[in-house]
Amino acid sequence: MVDAFGGGYRNTRHPTGDTIRTVTASETNPVDPGPAQPSRGRRGLVVAVAAVVLAAVIAGHRLIPNVAGLGSMIDSGAPFLGLGIPVLALAALLRRSRLALLAVLLPTLVWAGLFGTAWLPTGGGGTVALRVASQNLRVGNPDPAATVSALATTEPDLIGLQEVGDDIRGSAALRDRYPYQATESTIALWSRFPMREHVGVDTGLGWNRALRAVVETPQGDVVVYVVHLGSARAGDTATRDRTVGMLAATLRRESAERLIVLGDFNTASTDRAITPLTDLLADAQADAGRGLGFTWPAAMPVTRPDHVLYRGLTAASAGVVRTPASDHRAVTAGFR
Incomplete structure (x- = not known):
């Protein structure tokens, strides 16, 4: 016989006389399990x-x-x-x-x-004998004096500035605190200590946007470079790369035992382009700072184009300072 669902069965009689229905395979009508599931x-x-x-x-x-x-x-x-x-x-x-x-x-x-090791304890520490800071003031800064005044509260002995205008050069209050100043186009170095000499440095931009000064610190002479290297944009890093190369060539010829190079390099610390410089000098943030030290853009920094590089000194501290009115945060470092 055939049931209503297309299955079949047959009746058989047991020796006791009872009727037994045996279901055929088609009556079970097994459900299709569908495609196999991946493990x-x-x-x-x-x-x-x-x-x-x-x-x-x-x-x-x-x-x-x-x-x-x-x-x-x-x-x-x-x-x-x-x-x-x-x-x-x-x-x-x-x-x-x-x-x-x-x-x-x-x-x-x-x-x-x-990258995670940047937050681990570093080799910094100890008594700081020389404090330095660097700040890109930003072209069109509505109150550059306020920017530098905020940075000065960290009490650096030397301040390197980039994108400097005439308004900040004439700041009497800051001039009293830093009586020794050197300028080259839009670059400046302010110092609490005398500067025996300073000259412009060619980085291949067509004008000198860097300077070299000899600073007479209580611990002895320190040669300080303040730099603002060429800009880098998405798809165009040739100018920046050229200025990095020219600065590196200058530093290879530099004979000073104690040397500090600070400023806006327009080159992130993770960028391969900075290697010609970090092959020659140590990085204060890497040696004595905590974290990656991002500085740009100031409101929510995602990269670090501003640096303090050095040799012949020991980095005791390094950090980043939020200052008003600029699109860069400032970088600081202490040496012993």
């Missing part, structure tokens, strides 16, 4: 591959070809590549994949090794 391991494979790729990009961002400034731009934003880590971790949790979670550890460890 948890396979579900997390895409996330795991993405984690490995992210780790490779973080570790090797300086190996990305610098075509039209692309590599330099990625270098500058390299610390923010770490933002992909929590996204991948969340995806791994949603996939409930152990493979993906383990893979996310790889970019986490790479990022921590390259």
